[in-house]
Amino acid sequence: MATTQQQQQQEGSGSRSEKRKPVFVKVDELKPGTSGHTLIAKVLTSNTVLQKGRTASQHLRQTRIAECLIGDDTATILFTARNDQGP
Template sequence: MATPQAPPASNQAPQPATTTEKRKPTFVKVEDLKPGTKGHNVVVKVVRAETISPNRDANNSNNSTNNNNNKPRRAPMSLSHRPARPSRIAECLVGDDSASIIFTARNEQVDVMKPGTTVILRNAKIDMFKSTMRLAVDKWGRIEVTDPASFVVKEDNNLSQVEYELVTVQG
C-alpha cells in the first residue's frame, strides 16, 4: 500500500477558497456624480421619460438644402454602418433627495423607466453629451425595479443642466 504523498511545493501563494464572497455595493447620491466616472450604484426615482427619435440630430443638422452655400451634400451613411435593428432611446429625468440627472435609457431599458418607478442602477456611468452629464447603464450594468422610495426628487438641482468645459493644464 502506497503512502499518500504531499503535493509538490510551489512558489505560488496559497489560493483562496473557491467560493468568492461578493462585496456589498456602495451606493452614492446623485449630487456626488462627476463627469467621466463609472461604476456607480444609485437608487433613483423616475420623474419623467421622453422617447427620442433615433435621428433627432439628423433633422436639425446644417446639411439641409436650405443653406445657400451651394456646397454638395454629403452622401448618406452606408447601410453597413447602421444598426441591425432599430434602437429605442428615451431620456428620463431621474433623481434622489440630493439632485436629479438625465438618464439615457436604451432598448429594453425604456420599458423599465416609467414615471414614478424607483430603480436601482448598478454599475452606472456618466457619459458626456454636448458638454453636459448623462447617466447611463451599459451591458455591464443592471437596472432593477425596487420598492417605491419615500424621498422626493430634488428637481431644482439638475446636474444635466450644468455645462462642463474641458480645460487643458499646461505644466
C-alpha cells in the same frame, strides 16, 4: 516558502465568481465620465428619442433610447436609458 500575503492572494483569486455588495451613492456624489454606480432615484420625466425595430430578423431585439430626468433628495440628472433600462 510563500508569505501570508501571497497565500491570501492565491486563495482570493479562486473566488472571482463571488459578487460584491452594492454600494449606493447619492446623485450629487456622481462625477462625469464614471460608470457602474448603484443609486436609488425617482424618474421625473421620460422622453423616447429613438425607437427602432428590426424587421430583417425576428430574433434581434428592438433598439430603444430614452432621455430621463431622474433624481433623489440631493440633485437631479439627465440619464440616457438604453433598451430595458428605461421606463
